[in-house]
Amino acid sequence: MSAFFDVAHYDGQKAVKRKVEVQVVGSQFYVLENEQRTGPFAFADVAYVTKQGDADVYGLAGHDGWRLMLSGPVPSELAALLPAPRRYGGWVDRLGLGKAVIAFALTSAAAIAVVLFSPQWLAPLIPDSVDDQLGDALVGDFGGRFCHTPAGDAALQKLVASLDDNPQDLRVEVANIDMLNAVALPGGNVILFDGLLKQARSPDEVAGVLAHEIGHVREKHVMQALLRQMGLAVVLGGVDGNSGAMVNNLLAMSYSRDAEAEADAHSMQMLGNANISPVGTASFFDRLSQLDGSEGAVKYNVEITSYLSSHPLSASRKDAFEKSIVKGKNYKPALTPSEWTELKTMCTQDRKVKSGFGFDFD
Incomplete structure (x- = not known):
């Protein structure tokens, strides 16, 4: 069973932004444009690149310049197959910015405390x-x-x-x-x-x-x-x-x-x-x-x-x-x-x- 989603696309060959459809078939997908289909591509090879305006940008391993750009809310069926967007970095995104800031502050305070107090027993x-x-x-x-x-x-x-x-x-x-x-x-x-x-x-x-x-x-x-x-x-x-x-x-x-x-x-x-x-x-x-x-x-x-x-x-x-x-x-x-x-x-x-x-x- 296939599902179709409208996205923007760069093929990595020309600097031309195209409106295409993504056809999802299991763990793979095809790119459809003017009744032409390219693929299949594996979702496992897709990597999150950046946030550009309101669009999440994805790349494909082994294809320089190849991009999929999804604007607005991503349909849940497609989001489940794509890598999660990164805002600050892997562990920060997993924790959330607020929790990451607290964790970093606590870690820094602990490191400084070790530096300040450990010399008393290390020096001898x-x-x-x-x-x-x-x-x-x-x-x-x-x-x-x-x-x-x-x-x-x-x-x-x-x-x-x-x-x-x-x-x-x-x-x-x-x-x-x-x-x-x-x-x-x-x-x-x-x-x-x-x-x-x-x-x-x-x-x-x-x-x-x-x-x-x-x-x-x-x-x-x-x-x-x-x-x-x-x-x-x-x-x-x-x-x-x-x-x-x-x-x-x-x-x-x-x-x-x-x-x-x-x-x-x-x-x-x-x-x-x-x-x-x-x-x-x-x-x-x-x-x-x-x-x-x-x-x-x-x-x-x-x-x-x-x-x-x-x-x-x-x-x-x-x-x-x-x-x-x-x-x-x-x-x-x-x-x-x-x-x-x-x-x-x-x-x-x-x-x-x-x-x-x-x-x-x-």
């Missing part, structure tokens, strides 16, 4: 060798911007050794970048920027900041932040392959409030073990807290706010360091005056170091 599982390789690959010689002088290196090594029991696991450098900042990076790398040394009022201030960054290393916060940042880059749009952009992103790595609190606690413990007064660190945080709104904002300073961008500060952190001060304890300076001068002027004295202006990493 990553071997130190992998961490070291990442550090070597991402940091290297920092584009030739690390400052070195014999006396300055000796002062820096003394400071690190006084704060940490295993200084051989760390690579602490001073970068010739005039920005008040310090960062902890993979592989036990800690970088103090020259702007931090210039703005510091004492070696005790630098000791507290350095101990804070070492705390991030020892507590595995660096790998956690790296995993989180790289994971979010993948979830939210992909990782930039440019190495300079990656380094700049690493410099802006941020940590959670819990991680910052842990690093502060580590810093206070290290300062106490080294018999270095927390007063300098509290004073440093006090100056910064005036800019984060917790101590009454004063004039803005670009160099100081650069530290705030990656190290959220508040008056409470200053208070915590003040409370760690042991009254009557005979603290000693982190460095002698001559050592402090050598460390503070190391980048000025190093004639071979490259400028860090603009972070133009190769």
Whole structure:
């Protein structure tokens, strides 16, 4: 038994739209035009192409340019034999747009949640060798911007050794970048920027900041932040392959409030073990807290706010360091005056170091 339906048709040979009849015979059909019949064609070879105006357009496998165009409601007998129209894509059409949007939102939220929270238990599982390789690959010689002088290196090594029991696991450098900042990076790398040394009022201030960054290393916060940042880059749009952009992103790595609190606690413990007064660190945080709104904002300073961008500060952190001060304890300076001068002027004295202006990493 046959059924006939009026449709528009392109035969794929001429760009001429024709009005034809489709004769359905079981799972096949013929195209009828002016008493001429072509076919048979199998419905299994028909594919939905697109929506054009009010017409659904279908193609035929193996016949380029061949089209059937059905306007308006498609008769149920014919619709049952044709592939279902696609509006957005296979699974979206099957679910419906509303349900698909909800499903996508839930999936995205779950993916972001995994990225945000899984680093806390993934980071300790990553071997130190992998961490070291990442550090070597991402940091290297920092584009030739690390400052070195014999006396300055000796002062820096003394400071690190006084704060940490295993200084051989760390690579602490001073970068010739005039920005008040310090960062902890993979592989036990800690970088103090020259702007931090210039703005510091004492070696005790630098000791507290350095101990804070070492705390991030020892507590595995660096790998956690790296995993989180790289994971979010993948979830939210992909990782930039440019190495300079990656380094700049690493410099802006941020940590959670819990991680910052842990690093502060580590810093206070290290300062106490080294018999270095927390007063300098509290004073440093006090100056910064005036800019984060917790101590009454004063004039803005670009160099100081650069530290705030990656190290959220508040008056409470200053208070915590003040409370760690042991009254009557005979603290000693982190460095002698001559050592402090050598460390503070190391980048000025190093004639071979490259400028860090603009972070133009190769």
